[in-house]
Amino acid sequence: MAVSLDLLMNAVISGLLLGGFYAAVSIGVAIAFGMLDIVNIAHPAFILLGSYIAFIGNTVFGIDPILAAVIMLPAFYLLGMAAYQVYYVAFERRDDQSLRGLSFFFGVLFISEVALVLIFGVDYRTVQAPYIGPSLDLGLFALPLRLLVPFLVSMVMAVGLQLFLSRTFVGRAVQAVAQDQQALRLMAANPTRIKRIAFGLSIATASLAGACLIIYQPVEPSIGREYIGRVFAICVLGGLGSLPGMVIAAMTLGIAESLTSTFFGPSWAPAVAFGILLVTLAVRPSGILGR
C-alpha cells in the first residue's frame, strides 16, 4: 500500500511538472487560436525550430539552451509577424473559408518537418546543461530538474503574458481584438497591426518552448506531430481565450498522461490527450474557463 501511494504521488508530481511544460508549448496556440482565431497547427514546427536553434547554440557555441532561446526571441517575433503578414494577405483579407488557412498551416508543418529531416537528419538530438541529469530530492519524492526548469520557465512566460495582456495598452488591445474587431476599428486602432504583434508574440513563445522541449526530451523532426493534438486538446479544454484556463488544462492533461504512463504503460499516453479532446468537444466545447 505504501509503495503504490508513493508511486501515485510521484506520478502526480511529475504530471504537474509535465503539465507546466505542456503549458509552455501551448501558450502560443492559446494566443493564436484562442484570441486571434488563427488555427496555427504549424506551431509545433516553430517549436521544433526553436529546439534545433537551441541545439545549435549549445553544441556549436556552448551556451545554455534557455539563454540561446532568449537571444533568439526577437528573431522569432519578427518571424511571427512575417508569417502573419503572409497569412493575412493570402487568406484573411480575402475572407476565405478556413479550409485554405488550415491547409496552408498543414503544408507549412509538413514542409518544415521534411526540411528539418533534410538538414539535420532523423537522429535524436539532445543538449548538455548542468540541470539535465540531477534531481531535487525532497524526501518523499524527487523532482527531476529537467522537468522543473521547463516548468519554471513556463510559469514565468504564462504569468508574464497574462500581466502583459491585462496591464499594458497593447495587451488590452489584443484582448479587444479577440472580443470585437469592428469595435476596435471604430476606436481608431488597426486590428491588423495588433494581430500582427500578437501573432509575433505567439511565435516568440515557441522559441522558449523549443528550448524547454529539448531540455525535457531528445528531439527529432517528427515529434511535432505528437504535440499538435496535445496543444489543441489543452487549448480547447482550457477554453479559448483564457490563459489561466489553458494552464489548468495543461496541468490536468499532464497529470492524466503521467498516471496513464505509470499505471497502463507509456505507449498509451498519446491517446490520452486526444481522448480528452474528443470528450471535451462532445460534452463541453467551450472548455473550463472559456468565453
Added chain:
Amino acid sequence: MPFTLVLIAVAAAIFAFGRWLDNSYAFVVGYIVVQYMVLGTAWNILGGYTGYVNFGVTAFFAIGAYSTVALHKLVPTLPLPVMIVVSGVLAGLVGLRTGYLTLRLRGVFFSIATLALAVVVQTLITNWDFVGGARGAYVLRPRMAPLIGGEYMQYLFLLMLGLGVIVLATARAIERSALGYGFAAIRDDEAAAEASGVPTLKLKLIATTLSGGFMGMAGAPLPFQVTYLDPASGFSLNYAVNAIAMPLIGGTGSWLGPVVGAVLVGGLQEYLRVTISSAVNVLVAGVLMVAFVIAAPQGIVGLFQRKR
C-alpha cells in the same frame, strides 16, 4: 450510367496498356497513382464538396489496411475484394461515429478532432498485438494472381482501378444529385442552409461515412502491396498530405480535380523518387500545396474553368 461505362472502358484500356508494357514497376506506379486518386476523391467528398477539412486521412486509410491484416490472419483464404468491402464498412462506421461526436461544432473543431482521431487509432493499433503492434505485420503476397494470371501486382492494380471507377462514378453522381446540392449549400453557408431546411447534420454524416469508407477501401490492398506493414509506415503523414494536396492542387469543385492532382503530383513524386531522392519527393506535395492554396485556390481545374 454512360459515364460509368466510359470509366470502365478507360480503366480497361489502361490495364491492357500496362499488360502490353510488361514492366512490373509500371504497375507499382500505376497502383500508387490510382490509390492516391481514390484517396483524394474520397477526401474531396467531405473536403471539397462539403467544406469540412479532414486531417485524419491516415486513421481511415490505416483502418482499411489493418482490417486486411487482421482478416488475413483470421481467414487466410478470404479473397481480397471481400476484405476491401469489409474494410470500407469498418472505416465508414468509424467515420460515422466521429462525425456524430464532432460535426455539431464549427468546422475548425472537426478538423482538429480528425487529427486527434488519427493519433488515437494509431495508438490503439500500436498496442494491439494481434496485428503485430509496433513490431509490424508480414503479409505474404501470393505468387500468381487469381482470375487473370500474371504477377500479383497486376491483380492489385486491377482491383485499385475497379475501386477508382466506383469512387469516381459515385463522386460524379453526388455532384449532380440533390445530395451534392445539399453538400454545396453546407460548404457555402451552413447557417443559411440549415435555415432553408437542408438537414445539415444528416448530410454531413453521410459525407463523412462515404469519405471514410472509401478511404478505408483504398487502404485495404496496401498490406499486399508493401508486404510488411508497421504503424510508422501505415500511418505515415505522407498519405494525409497527398490525400489533401492532390485535390487542392487539381481542384476541389469537381470529380476531375483529384484525378488531375493525383496524376500530376503522384507522377511527379514517383519521377523524383527514382531520380533524386525519396525525401525530396515528399517535399514536393507540401510545397505545391502551399503554393496552390495561396495563388490558385480553385486548383488546376479552376484555372481552366475561369479562362472560359
